[in-house]
Amino acid sequence: MDVILFAIFAFLSVACAVIMIAQKHPVSSALSLIGVMGSLAILYLLLGATFIAAAQLIVYAGAIMVLFLIVIMLLNAGEEPKPSHQSLIARLLGAPLIVVFLGALGFIIYISIPTEETKVTFAAAKAGSAEDVGMALFTRYLLPFEITSVLVLIAILGAVVLARKEME
Amino acid sequence: MNFFLLSLLKLGLVAFVFLTALAYLQWIERKVIAHVQVRVGPNRVGPHGLLQPLVDTVKLLTKEDLVPSHVNKFYYLGAPIIAVSMALIGIAVIPFGPKIEVFGIETYMQLTDLNIGVLVILAASGIGVYGVALAGWSSNNKYALLGGLRASAQMISYELPLALAVAAPLLIYNTLSLRQAVEAQQGYWLGFIPNWGIFYKGASAFPIGIFLFIAFVLFLICAFAETNRIPFDLPEAENELVAGFHVEYSSMKFAAFFMAEYANMVNICALGTHLFLGGWLPPFPAPYSDFVPPAIFALGGVMCLYHGLNYIRARDKYTLPVFGVIFLGIAALHLAPPLKPILIPLFWFLSKTGFLLFAYIWVRATLPRFRYDQLMHFAWGWMFPVSVGNLFVIGALVAAFL
Numbered sequence: 001m002d003v004i005l006f007a008i009f010a011f012l013s014v015a016c017a018v019i020m021i022a023q024k025h026p027v028s029s030a031l032s033l034i035g036v037m038g039s040l041a042i043l044y045l046l047l048g049a050t051f052i053a054a055a056q057l058i059v060y061a062g063a064i065m066v067l068f069l070i071v072i073m074l075l076n077a078g079e080e081p082k083p084s085h086q087s088l089i090a091r092l093l094g095a096p097l098i099v100v101f102l103g104a105l106g107f108i109i110y111i112s113i114p115t116e117e118t119k120v121t122f123a124a125a126k127a128g129s130a131e132d133v134g135m136a137l138f139t140r141y142l143l144p145f146e147i148t149s150v151l152v153l154i155a156i157l158g159a160v161v162l163a164r165k166e167m168e
Numbered sequence: 169m170n171f172f173l174l175s176l177l178k179l180g181l182v183a184f185v186f187l188t189a190l191a192y193l194q195w196i197e198r199k200v201i202a203h204v205q206v207r208v209g210p211n212r213v214g215p216h217g218l219l220q221p222l223v224d225t226v227k228l229l230t231k232e233d234l235v236p237s238h239v240n241k242f243y244y245l246g247a248p249i250i251a252v253s254m255a256l257i258g259i260a261v262i263p264f265g266p267k268i269e270v271f272g273i274e275t276y277m278q279l280t281d282l283n284i285g286v287l288v289i290l291a292a293s294g295i296g297v298y299g300v301a302l303a304g305w306s307s308n309n310k311y312a313l314l315g316g317l318r319a320s321a322q323m324i325s326y327e328l329p330l331a332l333a334v335a336a337p338l339l340i341y342n343t344l345s346l347r348q349a350v351e352a353q354q355g356y357w358l359g360f361i362p363n364w365g366i367f368y369k370g371a372s373a374f375p376i377g378i379f380l381f382i383a384f385v386l387f388l389i390c391a392f393a394e395t396n397r398i399p400f401d402l403p404e405a406e407n408e409l410v411a412g413f414h415v416e417y418s419s420m421k422f423a424a425f426f427m428a429e430y431a432n433m434v435n436i437c438a439l440g441t442h443l444f445l446g447g448w449l450p451p452f453p454a455p456y457s458d459f460v461p462p463a464i465f466a467l468g469g470v471m472c473l474y475h476g477l478n479y480i481r482a483r484d485k486y487t488l489p490v491f492g493v494i495f496l497g498i499a500a501l502h503l504a505p506p507l508k509p510i511l512i513p514l515f516w517f518l519s520k521t522g523f524l525l526f527a528y529i530w531v532r533a534t535l536p537r538f539r540y541d542q543l544m545h546f547a548w549g550w551m552f553p554v555s556v557g558n559l560f561v562i563g564a565l566v567a568a569f570l
Contacts, residue, residue, distance in 0.1 A: 027305065031302075034298070038295075050283060050284045051284055051287070051344075054287035054288065054291055055287075057295065058290055058291045061291075061295055062290075062291060062293075062294020062295055063324060066297050066298070066324055067324070069305075069320070070301070070317060070320055070321060073301065073304075073305045073313065129283065130283075130344055
């Protein structure tokens, strides 16, 4: 059961990611990204990380992507036109780069093939519940957590400043 | 008993009751608003218009299912599905009562108890926004687009104070599961004041419930905005936007949005009941409160019988005695020993949720609509600071007293 669900949603997340890049229309791309996030949330759920799954849905799918979608709809962005000519450098470097990329990908997959010690089992995550996440955030990772919040504050201030300038 | 069989049984029961309740909620809404405005309301189909939901459903099912030629078909058809499925998911984690025993099988009066129950409801309502936003956009109609944009902006803005208001009681109960949240509210202080969220005292020296009451008021306001109800129904403001995001929808697709709105209302009211009003717990100690539900139903039955005997309109001669007997029968069921532990918690849960739903309808009948800038200013200028401040105070109190 778990394996079947894992297969379905792993396939779905990869398929949505591919569709997101291949789609011409920005709304379809945004929705495919939401599909990726939803599938990832279910994969977290399968691993037993319930809180992270819910947070993934609430924060990414429920808040951030809605804002993306609103902006796309407000601008009423249509389908992207196909680029008329591709640059020579891109065409020349494309083939070797994809070989390098595939090689790196294969290497990563190869080194992360699970051995007996690192085998992942379903519903066995020990760090995904609300208690664990809270504990980790407020004890071990307190400093990075605080620094991140300052970073977010700076981003908000930056947005306010930019919006101000626009109005004048 | 087999887990799957039991779940399937509960699923069927809950789905049937919930969908029927949604249809009848609309009848209740029309009736209540009519009486507030000194009208009669639906009264043609069946006694007191009681069969109105049935004929409404038949009407919606048999209407022409029109797909306008200028819409983006895929998203146009998908939007109502997203809206209604996300709205119906919430009921799965809502408990209706404590652990019960039927025919020797012990089970919870709940479809599933997740340890992230509250978050599931918030996530489902967050994803439900896409239904509205996509409906507005894919209709390819400027009124629908404006309605969809308004709805999504409003729901995101009010989701923030809603989440902060919900976080306040969770901080005290120390759980995210709705059943455990209700169990944390058990008991009475001074012998008669219930330990519900809004009166919460628990083991602390200070009644934290005062601040939870503020959180409850914030929660209610956000709940109205989150479900796009008056006074926050800007997305479907008829005099500005025709009908808002569902202007291009007809037949069952329109009914799906309608059903989603009512299902969201029920979910959020049940969430408020569980977090702030003690869920299925009675308002005073059980030996005394167990007689209240049958007494209320018996009183209703006796009143119906009395008015049936002294009828004013000819048809009351038949309808009111029937209702009287039904009410008396329900009262007797509450006293029957095997059903008592099921029905009495259910009664308290339903009466509290029903009261909140009534408040929704009451507000709709009395309050005018906000202007859009007022709505946004209210969310970010008032609701957000107050809920953050309230959460800080409750956090400090929890640290000091619990």
